[in-house]
Structure formats: C-alpha cells, structure tokens
Amino acid sequence: MLRVGLVGTGDAGKHHARALTTVAGEGRLTWSAVCARDAKRLARFREELAVPESVATFGTLEALIDARACDAVILATPDGVHPEQVERAARAGLHVLVEKPLALTRSGGERAVAAARVSDVHLAVGYHLRHHAAHRTLLARTNELVGNVRTIFVRWAWPDPATDGWRAKGDGARFWSLAALGTHAIDLAMWLAREDHASDVAALLDPPSGIDRGAEVTMRLGSILAHVSVSVAHRAVSRVIVSGDAGELEATGTLGARGDGELWHRAPRQAPVAIAFEAENPYAAQVRDFLGRARAPGTFSDDASLLSNLDVLDRITTLTTQGAS
Numbered sequence: 001m002l003r004v005g006l007v008g009t010g011d012a013g014k015h016h017a018r019a020l021t022t023v024a025g026e027g028r029l030t031w032s033a034v035c036a037r038d039a040k041r042l043a044r045f046r047e048e049l050a051v052p053e054s055v056a057t058f059g060t061l062e063a064l065i066d067a068r069a070c071d072a073v074i075l076a077t078p079d080g081v082h083p084e085q086v087e088r089a090a091r092a093g094l095h096v097l098v099e100k101p102l103a104l105t106r107s108g109g110e111r112a113v114a115a116a117r118v119s120d121v122h123l124a125v126g127y128h129l130r131h132h133a134a135h136r137t138l139l140a141r142t143n144e145l146v147g148n149v150r151t152i153f154v155r156w157a158w159p160d161p162a163t164d165g166w167r168a169k170g171d172g173a174r175f176w177s178l179a180a181l182g183t184h185a186i187d188l189a190m191w192l193a194r195e196d197h198a199s200d201v202a203a204l205l206d207p208p209s210g211i212d213r214g215a216e217v218t219m220r221l222g223s224i225l226a227h228v229s230v231s232v233a234h235r236a237v238s239r240v241i242v243s244g245d246a247g248e249l250e251a252t253g254t255l256g257a258r259g260d261g262e263l264w265h266r267a268p269r270q271a272p273v274a275i276a277f278e279a280e281n282p283y284a285a286q287v288r289d290f291l292g293r294a295r296a297p298g299t300f301s302d303d304a305s306l307l308s309n310l311d312v313l314d315r316i317t318t319l320t321t322q323g324a325s
Ligand SMILES: NC(=O)c1ccc[n+]([C@@H]2O[C@H](COP(=O)([O-])OP(=O)(O)OC[C@H]3O[C@@H](n4cnc5c(N)ncnc54)[C@H](OP(=O)(O)O)[C@@H]3O)[C@@H](O)[C@H]2O)c1
Pocket: 007, 008, 009, 010, 011, 012, 013, 036, 037, 038, 039, 041, 076, 077, 078, 079, 081, 099, 100, 101, 126, 127, 128, 179, 180
C-alpha cells in the first residue's frame, strides 16, 4: 500500500487531509506523514482534522524525505516553492501530487516535469475539478448531447477571504484571481476540449496592472473558442457551459471544493433537462486517480496541458505588461 505524506496544512492542506482520511479508510493508502514548519499551527491542524496518531510529524520536507516515511507526497504549499519541492521529492523517488499552479512560470514547470521524468515518478497537479462527478459526466456525454463543440465558457467568481494572504500580496505568487481560480478554469476548459494547447490568448485584468482581482481571458483550443471569467472580488453562481451544434451542457455551482452542483442539458428550442450524477468529494476522487497512476508501470506520464496552462499565464503576463506600459 502506498504511504502518502502531506506537506502544508493551510486551506488546501485541509481539503487533502479530509480526502486522505476518506481514502485511507477505504484501505487504498496509508497516510504516513504530515509536514509543516509551524509546530503550533500543526498541532491545531492535527486536532481539527482528527489526524490519526499513526501519522508522523515532520518540520521540513527534507526531514520527511530523509526518514523515508513516504512513497508519495502531496505538496499543498505556496505556488512559488512548488518547482523546488517537486524536484526534491522526485529526486528521492517519491510520486508527487502538487497543488496548482505547478509553478509561477513555464520554465519553473519544466524543471518540475524534467525531475519527474528523470526519476520516473508520477507527477500530478491538483486540478481537482477534473475529478468532479458533474464534469466527468459532462465530458462523457459531450459527443451525444453537444455534438461538435464550438465554445466553452467557465465562470468562477468567489470573494477570496485571504485579503492579506501571500497571494493577495503577490508574495511567492504571480497572480491572485488567475492563480486562485483562473488556472483551474483554464485547465477545465482544456480538459473539456480534449486539447493540450491554447493559442491566440487575449486577456483583460482588473485592475489593469498590479495584483489582479478579476480576469477575462479568451483563447483558441484547437477549433474551439474558450472564455474564462474569474474574480476574487464578488460572488456569482459558477458556470461551465459547453456549446455545440446539437445543444449545450451546463454545470452550475460545481466550481469549489464540495463536489455538488447541477448539470443541465439544453437542446435548441427545448426545455432544459437535468442530468443526474453521483456527487462525491473531488479531492478524494483525485487521490484515488493519483494512486492508480502512481502504481502503474512506467509511471511518468507526460500531461502536456500542465505546461500549456503555464504558457497561457505567461502570455497573459506579457499582454498585460505591454498593456500597462
Ligand atoms: N485545489 C484548490 O482548489 C486549492 C485550494 C486552495 C489552495 N490551493 C493551492 O494550494 C497551495 C497552498 O495554498 P493555501 O491556500 O493552502 O495556502 P496556506 O493556507 O497559506 O497554506 C500554505 C501551507 O504551506 C506551508 N508553507 C509555507 N511556505 C512553505 C515552505 N517554504 N515550505 C514548506 N511549507 C510551507 C504553510 O505552513 P507553515 O508556514 O506553518 O510551514 C502552510 O501550511 C497553493 O498552491 C494554492 O494555489 C488549491
């Protein structure tokens, strides 16, 4: 059974802890370690999340690696440290599920991917929305209910309470709305389009320069036009709309951590029809998928969309820097 360690006990760390508890309870993994630098915060985390006694505590990733306490790690740490931590873990032969975005830039992402390739470990990025049951149902029924896909629209507007956190200050982060929400929305659009590469990226940010609180991004995904709309400044019902020649599928209220929401099919000039799906915790589904891939022989599998996602963010930086000058 794979032994999994969790590094980082903040917001994302809590989602992963609940998922680890669930999947360990199914007998599919051993949650063997947890790692955070601040001992007091870690103690509170252990209590709040009812972390079992058997889960060993480490103060650094290095100590966790040296103790050979894990076969895989989940890195739920700030964006800026991801490439270096992925490299360290991969070099030690650990499979890695790292939170999104993989890095601040494409070149940082390439470092991480190269380390995983050399060590032949599985590298996954925490795009847990790929594992939401509504989105999986949407993807599976696209050919039947949408036909030839023309456009994809993803809107996620959620007032981020961490207004004085590292991301909001640009400390170890490149974007706020685009890294908290936008990279997820870009990933979802690419995944639903079954397209690893985005071209013709255009973007407007709010404010136009400085730390983004909202962003409107359009891009071409093969023959599909995609639009991503994100904001950390206001709340709106989240929407994922895939439209095509035969109709459209729309997931509402599915963007978040919970795994709930609704899925609708709209055929031209007909009443909307609700599509059933079995709601489950997308973080737990993500961990199960990660375990399956980590156990497969020749575990390194190149997912080109991970670096393409960073290409889109790089492109937005270039566009908005030019726009601001
Ligand atoms: N999938 C999602 O929807 C989702 C949701 C939320 C966050 N995230 C992602 O998860 C990551 C963490 O975000 P968060 O909101 O959880 O941040 P957070 O609440 O600030 O937590 C970050 C954690 O990392 C630890 N940490 C900070 N710097 C570190 C370092 N240099 N080395 C080791 N540990 C370090 C912090 O603990 P100590 O300072 O005590 O060490 C803390 O436990 C980000 O990449 C974010 O994009 C993803």
